[in-house]
Amino acid sequence: MLKDGKISVSEADELLSAIGQDQTPPSEAEPVDKPRKSPKYLRIEVREPSRGSGKDETVNIRVPFQLIRAGMKMHSLIPSNAKQKIDGALKEKGIDIDIENIDSKNIEELVEALTELKIDVDGDETVAIYCE
Amino acid sequence: MFPPALIRIRVVSPGEKKIALWLPIFLLWIPALVVAVAATPLVLVLVLVGVLMPRVRRFLRQCFDVFRLLCCSRGTRIEVDDNEDNVFVDIR
Numbered sequence: 025m026l027k028d029g030k031i032s033v034s035e036a037d038e039l040l041s042a043i044g045q046d047q048t049p050p051s052e053a054e055p056v057d058k059p060r061k062s063p064k065y066l067r068i069e070v071r072e073p074s075r076g077s078g079k080d081e082t083v084n085i086r087v088p089f090q091l092i093r094a095g096m097k098m099h100s101l102i103p104s105n106a107k108q109k110i111d112g113a114l115k116e117k118g119i120d121i122d123i124e125n126i127d128s129k130n131i132e133e134l135v136e137a138l139t140e141l142k143i144d145v146d147g148d149e150t151v152a153i154y155c156e
Numbered sequence: 157m158f159p160p161a162l163i164r165i166r167v168v169s170p171g172e173k174k175i176a177l178w179l180p181i182f183l184l185w186i187p188a189l190v191v192a193v194a195a196t197p198l199v200l201v202l203v204l205v206g207v208l209m210p211r212v213r214r215f216l217r218q219c220f221d222v223f224r225l226l227c228c229s230r231g232t233r234i235e236v237d238d239n240e241d242n243v244f245v246d247i248r
Contacts, residue, residue, distance in 0.1 A: 065231060078239035090228035098221045
């Protein structure tokens with residue numbers, strides 16, 4: 025615009041100063057939401073207080089989600105008659121899943137549901153299931 | 157995708173001999189790699205046969221799935237401790 029003569033030098037200087045003030049430094053800018061890290065492990069912790077003078081009974085399990093995915097993709101190793109029994113047992117519990125037809129999308133949906141899972145049971149026994 | 161490098165197992169039961177294993181699996185990587193390279197022609201033949209025979213294709217896929225399952229087991233840790241028995245398994 026200065027080159028074309030539409031504005032004077034002083035006006036161009038004012039414009040440049042205004043642009044420079046509008047550019048806030050990164051530290052003052054609104055923090056960018058960091059993408060949520062997907063959990064890597066499923067943790068199961070159970071603690072049962074000792075009834076006598078012994079120590080508490082504890083169970084601490086850490087399972088990688090990659091292992092869960094890989095295990096679910098191995099349904100081809102299950103014999104067909106065992107698959108039918110498994111499907112029947114799951115249906116009895118109200119879980120309508122056909123192991124033969126589990127695909128990657130179902131597995132990802134299941135793992136996604138597990139990543140949001142958090143269970144805390146505090147009674148005689150303390151049970152905690154969560155992801156990290 | 158790497159297989160586990162180290163497996164630690166410890167089982168303590170009263171009245172029984174304590175089991176404490178420290179298995180450096182990484183020492184098997186190089187011999188396994190040598191065997192894999194030596195078996196590459198056989199694997200290629202199996203892959204070509206697998207194109208024609210679904211059973212061979214399924215077998216190769218299952219072998220790969222087992223290897224993948226082994227690799228994904230890194231990070232698994234199991235600790236069970238009660239008044240009498242103590243079991244610890246750690247796969248790294």
